[in-house]
Amino acid sequence: MEKFTKLVTDKYQSQITKDSENLERGMKLIENTINAVRSRVEVVKAERDRNFQDALAILGVGWSVASFLPSADKLGNNPKDPVRVFLTNGSLPEPWIKPAVPLVYKLSIALVAAALAWLLIRSWPGLMKLIPLIPKKE
Secondary structure, eight states: OHHHHHHHHHHHHHHHHHHHHHHHHHHHHHHHHHHHHHHHHHHHHHHHHHHHHHHHHHHHHHHHHHHTSOOTTTTTOSTTOHHHHHHHHTTOOHHHHHHHHHHHHHHHHHHHHHHHHHHHHHHOTTHHHHSOSSOOOO
16 A cells, blocks of 8 residues: 555646646636636726716716807797798698797707817827816825
8 A cells, every 4th residue: 555655646746736837827817817717808998987077077068058059038039030930831720830949059069069078089089188177186
C-alpha cells in the first residue's frame, strides 16, 4: 500500500501542479475578458446617460420657450390668422378651433426651440458639462 501511495504521489503530484498552472492562466484570461466586458458596459451606460441628459435638456428648452408665449386667449383671435385659416379649411369642427390654435402655436414654438437646442448641443459637445442639469450635493 505504501508503494502504491508513493507511486501515485510521485506520478500525479507533478500532473496536478501542471494542471493548476494551466488553469491559473485560463483564469487570468477569463478575468481579463470579464474586465473588458465590464469596461464596454460602463462606456455604453455613460453614453446612454449622456443621451438622456441631452434629451432632458432639449425637452426643457422647448417647454420653457413655449411657456413664454402669451396666454391662450390672445393667440389666434384674428380671423385672418394663418393657423386659424389653415384649421378652418381643414376638417376640424368649429368648437375645436379655439383651443387648437394656441396649441398649434405653442407646439410649433416648442419644436423650433427644441430643434435649436438639439443643434446647439450637437455642435458644441462640451456644453452639457458647462450646464449641469442636477446640482451636486456638498
